[in-house]
Amino acid sequence: MNYAEIKPVDVANGTGVRVSLFVSGCPHHCKGCFNEETWDYEFGKPYTDDQTRYIISCLDKSYIRGFTLLGGEPFAPKNQQEVLKLLGDIKQALPNKDIWCYTGYDFDRDLKGDFAEENKLTQAILKLIDVLVDGPFVLSLKNPALKFRGSSNQRIIDVKSSLKNGTTVLCDMDKI
Helix, strand or coil: EEEEEEEEEEECCCCCEEEEEECCCCCCCCCCCCCCHCCCHHHHHHHHHHHHHHHHHHHHCCCCEEEEECCCCCHHHHHHHHHHHHHHHHHHHHCCEEEECCCCHHHHHHCCCCCCCCHHHHHHHHCCEEEECCCCCCCHCCCCCCCCCCCCCCCEEEHHHHHHHHHCEEECCCCC
């Protein structure tokens, strides 16, 4: 897996002050994407254990609320093995930090549906994520007033509650 950028301080991609990783590679190619360069799986630098150690060291500060994973596409099959390892390492080292993930895939149809159940990596990754912003960016639905998403079709999902209840539970934005 390659990555485009690590932001040690990010306030735009989730609640509170966060550390963010932008992975490379995306199959969606959304028109109007803010990060087109990350469509290429070879863009950026190779991701190694050094980056994991750096991310964990950045997260290990009292003012950092959590970690955000975006891209590119974190759930792209080519990225999943490294994403799973990274999220597992974060949860093991810092279990009280929350994890947000942005994906162009639809939670119900693509990540949680019948096809996704065959993919053990997808299921393992979902179990480590607290909040998922799902759905492709749709330029005609772009709305700069939306909190933590670019277009109105995208949802902010409470993954833990959704997996527990077997139905998609949206986050109460007043409580997160």
